[in-house]
Amino acid sequence: xxxxxxxxxxxxxxxxxxxxxxxxxxxxxxxxxxxxxxxxxxxxxxxxxxxxxxxxxxxxxxxxxxxxxxxxxxxxxxxxxxxxxxxxxxxxxxxxxxxxxxxxxxxxxxxxxxxxxxxxxxxxxxxxxxxxxxxxxxxxxxxxxxxxxxxxxxxxxxxxxxxxxxxxxxxxxxxxxxxxxxxxx
Amino acid sequence: xxxxxxxxxxxxxxxxxxxxxxxxxxxxxxxxxxxxxxxxxxxxxxxxxxxxxxxxxxxxxxxxxxxxxxxxxxxxxxxxxxxxxxxxxxxxxxxxxxxxxxxxxxxxxxxxxxxxxxxxxxxxxxxxxxxxxxxxxxxxxxxxxxxxxxxxxxxxxxxxxxxxxxxxxxxxxxxxxxxxxxxxx
DNA sequence: GTTAAAATATACTGAATTGTATATATCGAA
DNA sequence: TTCGATATATACAATTCAGTATATTTTAAC
Numbered sequence: 001x002x003x004x005x006x007x008x009x010x011x012x013x014x015x016x017x018x019x020x021x022x023x024x025x026x027x028x029x030x031x032x033x034x035x036x037x038x039x040x041x042x043x044x045x046x047x048x049x050x051x052x053x054x055x056x057x058x059x060x061x062x063x064x065x066x067x068x069x070x071x072x073x074x075x076x077x078x079x080x081x082x083x084x085x086x087x088x089x090x091x092x093x094x095x096x097x098x099x100x101x102x103x104x105x106x107x108x109x110x111x112x113x114x115x116x117x118x119x120x121x122x123x124x125x126x127x128x129x130x131x132x133x134x135x136x137x138x139x140x141x142x143x144x145x146x147x148x149x150x151x152x153x154x155x156x157x158x159x160x161x162x163x164x165x166x167x168x169x170x171x172x173x174x175x176x177x178x179x180x181x182x183x184x185x
Numbered sequence: 186x187x188x189x190x191x192x193x194x195x196x197x198x199x200x201x202x203x204x205x206x207x208x209x210x211x212x213x214x215x216x217x218x219x220x221x222x223x224x225x226x227x228x229x230x231x232x233x234x235x236x237x238x239x240x241x242x243x244x245x246x247x248x249x250x251x252x253x254x255x256x257x258x259x260x261x262x263x264x265x266x267x268x269x270x271x272x273x274x275x276x277x278x279x280x281x282x283x284x285x286x287x288x289x290x291x292x293x294x295x296x297x298x299x300x301x302x303x304x305x306x307x308x309x310x311x312x313x314x315x316x317x318x319x320x321x322x323x324x325x326x327x328x329x330x331x332x333x334x335x336x337x338x339x340x341x342x343x344x345x346x347x348x349x350x351x352x353x354x355x356x357x358x359x360x361x362x363x364x365x366x367x368x369x370x
Numbered sequence: 371g372t373t374a375a376a377a378t379a380t381a382c383t384g385a386a387t388t389g390t391a392t393a394t395a396t397c398g399a400a
Numbered sequence: 401t402t403c404g405a406t407a408t409a410t411a412c413a414a415t416t417c418a419g420t421a422t423a424t425t426t427t428a429a430c
Contacts, residue, residue, distance in 0.1 A: 005377080021294045023208040026417055037378050038419085048418065099296055100289075104345055108290035109206045121349055150362040153355065154335075157342030160289055164306055170338065177335040180369045181362055190407080211387055222408055223389085233388070377426065387416075395408070400401100 006044045008034045010058045013051055018099045022052055022109045052106065053116055059102055060124045067092070068131060078138035079182065082151065085132070086178060089155060090171030093162045100163035101156070128152070136185075147185045151178055191229045193219045195243045198236055203284045207237055207294045237291065238301055244287055245309045252277070253316060263323035264367065267336065270317070271363060274340060275356030278347045285348035286341070313337070332370045336363055 003011070012034035016025040027048055031038040045051040067088055074084035092098055099105075103121035110117045129152050136144035158174040161167070188196070197219035201210040212233055216223040230236040252273055259269035277283055284290075288306035295302045314337050321329035343359040346352070 019296070021208075021296060023206075024294070027419085028417075037380095039379090039421095040377055042419070043376070100293060101345075104285075104289075104349065105293035107349060108285060108293045109209070111204070111206060111284055118349075125346070125349055146358065146361070149355075149358050150339075152346065153339050153342030153359050153362060155342065156345040157338030157340065160286075160341040160345055161310070161337065164289065164292060164303075164310055170334075173331065173334050174338050176331070177338065177362075177366055180366055184365045184369070212389085213387075222410095224391095224409090225407055227389070228406075372430085374429090375427085378424075380422090380424105382421075383419090385417090387414100389413085389415105391412075392410090393408100396406080398403105398405090400403085 005034075005036055005040060007058075009036055009041055009044060009051070010055055013055045014059055014102075015097075017052070017055060018097060018102060022106060027051070049110075049117075052110075053120060056103060056106060056117065056120045056124075060120065064124065064128060064131075078135045079141075082132065082135050082139065082182060083175060083178060085151070085155070086158075086171050086175035089158060089174070090168055093158075093168035093171055098162070098168075101159050104156075104159075125152070141182070141185050143185055147181060150181055154178055154181075190219075190221055190225060192243075194221055194226055194229060194236070195240055198240045199244055199287075200282070202237070202240060203282060203287060207291060212236070234295075234302075237295075238305060241288060241291060241302065241305045241309075245305065249309065249313060249316075263320045264326075267317065267320050267324065267367060268360060268363060270336070270340070271343075271356050271360035274343060274359070275353055278343075278353030278356055283347070283353075286344050289341075289344075310337070326367070326370050328370055332366060335366055339363055339366075 009030065013025075013030045016030055016033060027038060027041060030051075031041045034041075041051070045054060070088045070091070071081055071084050074087065075081050103124055106117050107121050112118070129148050132151050133144050133148035136147050141147055154174040154177055158170040162170045194215065198210075198215045201215055201218060212223060212226060215236075216226045219226075226236070230239060255273045255276070256266050256269045259272065260266050288309055291302050292306050297303070314333050317336050318329050318333035321332050326332055339359040339362055343355040347355045
């Protein structure tokens, strides 16, 4: 099935932003990569910022959903699923297109206090934390809120350090730490 | 004591990069803020990239040193110092000029594989991890290497989430998790 | 098949940005 | 005092980039 022009643009933009950063990539480069005229790009997205936002939303949905599906394919048990999160994280780190968290990178480039980019980024992190908390509740763990926030710390730290040190093994260490935290909760 | 021109430039650049990001800030803005001619700027730094590198090195030394001094002022005991790290981290989050990790943000904007920016960033993280590992060894903990890496995960995660969610309290959660990990090691 | 929307091709505007050029002034040290 | 390095003031060159303009063609629904 063929992608719509809009989706082709989103995908090309996603690839380029991921490779080079947001301000480093011009709209000309995006439209060229997509094989779509700049005029058409501006027909779908009224500004570069709007395009960036759309890319983040597009990526958020797809990535988080596929992530959760992968986790759920690993086990039926909620507690095991909590640990499986770190296995999937490691797979993500090992994928060729891993380049850190696209949301955090966007916020780093556009740190404006009330910016929409910040909101989208916050929203994505909140949704993921809720997912972990849901698993913790199903696992019958009492302080699910605190625990899920702590696991988030490990995951975010692993993302950063995997990017900086170029070492996907961070995920393994995070998993070990998570195991201890879960046992103690 | 008066700062050298070079240092004035570094400081102005640091403030602006921290507020707006790297590519969003032009050399004109930096020289203007420092009250120093652009020609003079280019006398001290041969390119913008060189300036960014110098800013990162300048910041790295000052920030990491002042951080460690603050930690050491909190306690004499190595194990207590390991926990004090998270208190100082929280103070950092609460400071008005906190805007995430400047190294990670730089790497996000200039993700080039072999770039000097990446090297400086890696170096800084490694030095900090060694500091934690040193404390863990002095505290007589056996698996100091693994533990220090796990504490790094918590710290980096806290930095990211404090920035994203605008909530310095992340540090408190990280400290609790750190406490559990230290106890279990 | 007609028609309106969507897409192309291509050129252009205006602003911003990195880095340089030139001519002049300040200032510390030999 | 003089000389060389550092700094200023200001203008300029060369690109790059976001976004627009115009005229033409394709597509898809009615």
